[in-house]
Amino acid sequence: MTTSLGWQKRRPPHGAPSRGAARRDTQPPLFAALDLGTNNCRLMIAARSETGFRVVDSLNRSVRLGEGLQESGRLSDVAMERTLDVLHDCVARIRRRNPGRVRAVATEACRRAANGRAFLDRVARETGLGISIISGREEAELALESCTPFLASRDRRTRALLFDIGGGSTEIAWVGIDGTTPRLISFVSAPVGVVTLAEQYGASIHTPLGYEAMVAQVRDHLRDFEAIHCIGREIARDNVRLLGTSGTVTTLAGLALGLERYSRVAVDGLVLGADRAEAALDLLRSLDLAGLRAHPCVGRDRADYVMPGCAIFDAIRRTWPADAVTVADRGLRDGMLLRMIRDAGIPHHGPPRPLSTRSRRPGSGQTPGALQT
Numbered sequence: 111m112t113t114s115l116g117w118q119k120r121r122p123p124h125g126a127p128s129r130g131a132a133r134r135d136t137q138p139p140l141f142a143a144l145d146l147g148t149n150n151c152r153l154m155i156a157a158r159s160e161t162g163f164r165v166v167d168s169l170n171r172s173v174r175l176g177e178g179l180q181e182s183g184r185l186s187d188v189a190m191e192r193t194l195d196v197l198h199d200c201v202a203r204i205r206r207r208n209p210g211r212v213r214a215v216a217t218e219a220c221r222r223a224a225n226g227r228a229f230l231d232r233v234a235r236e237t238g239l240g241i242s243i244i245s246g247r248e249e250a251e252l253a254l255e256s257c258t259p260f261l262a263s264r265d266r267r268t269r270a271l272l273f274d275i276g277g278g279s280t281e282i283a284w285v286g287i288d289g290t291t292p293r294l295i296s297f298v299s300a301p302v303g304v305v306t307l308a309e310q311y312g313a314s315i316h317t318p319l320g321y322e323a324m325v326a327q328v329r330d331h332l333r334d335f336e337a338i339h340c341i342g343r344e345i346a347r348d349n350v351r352l353l354g355t356s357g358t359v360t361t362l363a364g365l366a367l368g369l370e371r372y373s374r375v376a377v378d379g380l381v382l383g384a385d386r387a388e389a390a391l392d393l394l395r396s397l398d399l400a401g402l403r404a405h406p407c408v409g410r411d412r413a414d415y416v417m418p419g420c421a422i423f424d425a426i427r428r429t430w431p432a433d434a435v436t437v438a439d440r441g442l443r444d445g446m447l448l449r450m451i452r453d454a455g456i457p458h459h460g461p462p463r464p465l466s467t468r469s470r471r472p473g474s475g476q477t478p479g480a481l482q483t
Contacts, residue, residue, distance in 0.1 A: 139454070140166065140209035143446035144200055146241055148176035148219040148277030148305050149415065151193060153200045154443040155207045158451050167203055171196045172411050176219035176278050180309045185223045194236065201237045211450050214241040215442065217249055218278030218303065246299025249274065250283040252445030253355055254294055257438045260353055260379060261285065261292040267351050269344050271430055274441065275356035275422045277305040277415075282332070282426075284339050287351070296339060300331035304358070307418035315417045316399055324418060328425035336429060345432050352432040355441050357412065358419030363437040364407040365390040371406060378439040387427065387435060394420055 138157040145152045151173045156163040173193040178186045204212060220226035220243050230241045244252075253274045254261075261270050268288040274281045280300045286293045307315065307324050314320025336342060344350045363377045366386040394416060397405065402413040427435075 139211075140207055141447050141450045141454075142204050142207070142209040142212040143443040143450070144212075144214035144239075144241070145442040145446070146173075146175065146193070146197075146214065146216040146220070148179070148217065148279075148303055149174055150277065151175075151196045151200065152441075152443055153203060154447060155203065155209055156447050163447050163451060167207055169196075169200060169203065171199075174305070176223075176303075176305050178309070179219055179223055179278070180306050183223065184225050185219065185229050190229050190232075194233065197233055197237055197239060201239050204239075211454065212239075213446050213450060214239055215244045215248075215446070216241050217244065217442075218246075218276060218299075218301075221245075222278065222301075246279065246281055247294075247297055249276075249279075249299065249442065250281045250297040251294055252442045252449070253281060254283055254285060254292060254445070255448055256440040256442070256444035257353055257355060258292055260436050260438060261287045261351065262290070265351070267349050269341075269349055270351040270353055271341060271432075272353045272355070273426055275354070275358045275419055276303045278303040279306075280328070280331075280422055280426075282335060284335075284341065296335075298332070298335045300328065302328050302331055302422060304415035304418040304422070307421065308415050311418070315421075318395075321395065321417060321421055324421035325425045325428065328422050329429055332425065332429045341430050345430055348433075350430070350432055352430065352435040353438060354423070354426075354435050355438040356419065358416070358423050359435065359437050360439050361407055361412070361416060361419070362387055362390040362394075362423065365393055369407060374439050377437055380437045381434050382437055383434045384427070384431070387423075391420055391424060 138159070140155055140157050141163070142153065142155045149172060151169070151171050153167075153169040154165055155167040156165045173189070173196050175185060175189050175193045177189045216226070216230060220230060223229070226243065230243070234240050250272070254272055257272060265287070268286065270285040270287050270292065272283040272285055278301070280302055282298045282300065283294055284296045286295050311320050311324060315324065341350065360377050363380050363382055364372060366382055366389065367376055367380070369376060394402070394408075399413055402408045402416055403410045408416050
C-alpha cells in the first residue's frame with residue numbers, strides 16, 4: 111500500500127503481525143498537515159483526542175518562498191532551495207511518525223508565481239511529498255474550520271468577520287453564526303500580505319508616511335467587499351464578532367498582555383479591546399527596526415514584516431471598527447487536521463484544542479518570544 115507521500119510500506123509475512131501492530135491497536139491514528147505559505151512552512155502531526163487533537167510533532171520555519179515575487183512574478187532559485195531544505199526536514203519528520211493520512215497545501219506564493227506549479231512538481235520528485243495549491247476560498251474555509259469553537263458559543267450576534275493576514279495575501283471571511291455551525295457567506299482574498307507590502311514599500315514601512323500609505327492601499331482592496339455586504343452597518347448594530355488569526359494579531363495580543371515570552375494559553379481566545387489594540391499598535395509604531403528586533407514579542411525573524419502586518423490589521427480595524435477582536439492562535443494546519451479526522455469518521459466531542467498548552471520551544475522553528483506570521 112502506498113501512503114500519500116509515495117513510498118511503499120513493507121508488508122509483514124503472511125500470518126505474522128506487523129511490528130507496530132500492538133502499538134497501533136492501543137494508540138490513536140496520526141494525521142499530518144503541512145501549510146506552505148509565502149513566508150512560512152508549517153507542519154503539524156497530531157493524534158485525535160476527545161477535545162479535537164493532540165499535537166505530537168510540529169515545525170514552523172520562515173522560508174520566505176515569496177521573496178522577490180512581487181517584482182519578478184516568479185519564485186527565485188534561492189527561495190526555492192531554502193524551502194526545499196525545510197521540506198526535506200518535514201518529510202523526515204513525517205516518515206518518522208508514519209501518520210495514516212497526510213495533506214500538504216500551498217497558498218498565495220505558488221498561486222501567483224509563474225513557476226509555482228513547476229516548483230511543486232520538483233518538490234514531489236525530490237521529496238515524495240505531493241503539495242496541492244488551494245484557492246483563497248479554501249484558505250478562508252480552513253481558517254473558519256479551525257476557529258469554529260470561538261463562533262459556536264451562544265451569542266446574540268449572528269455575524270462574524272474572520273481575517274487571516276498572510277505573507278502574500280489576506281483572507282477575509284463574512285460568516286453567518288445564526289445556526290449550530292458557522293457558515294461561510296462570502297470571502298475576499300486581498301492580494302496584500304506582510305511580504306508583498308514589505309517588498310513594495312521597503313524602508314518606508316517604518317515611517318509614518320509609509321505606514322499610512324500601506325493602510326490606504328489595503329483599505330482600497332476592502333472597499334468593494336464592504337459595499338456588497340454592508341458589514342459596517344451590522345457592526346453599528348453590534349451584530350458582528352471580529353476574529354483574527356495570524357502572527358500579527360497574536361503579536362499584538364502578546365504586547366497587550368505584556369508577555370516576556372509567548373504563551374498560547376494566554377493568547378488563544380483572548381478578546382482584545384479596541385483601546386488595548388491601539389496601544390499595542392502605538393508601541394510598535396514607536397520602535398525603529400533595531401527596537402523591533404530587540405523586542406521579545408517580535409524578534410529578528412519578524413522585524414521586517416511586523417509593520418506591514420500592523421498596517422493590514424489597522425486597515426481592517428478602520429474599515430470595520432468593532433469594539434474588540436477575538437485572537438485565534440490557529441490556522442490552516444488546524445483546519446486540515448480537523449477535516450481529516452472528520453473525513454476518517456473519527457468522532458470528537460467538545461471544542462478542539464489544536465496546539466500544545468505549553469509555550470513553543472526552540473526546535474519547533476520558532477524563536478522564544480517571537481511570534482510567527
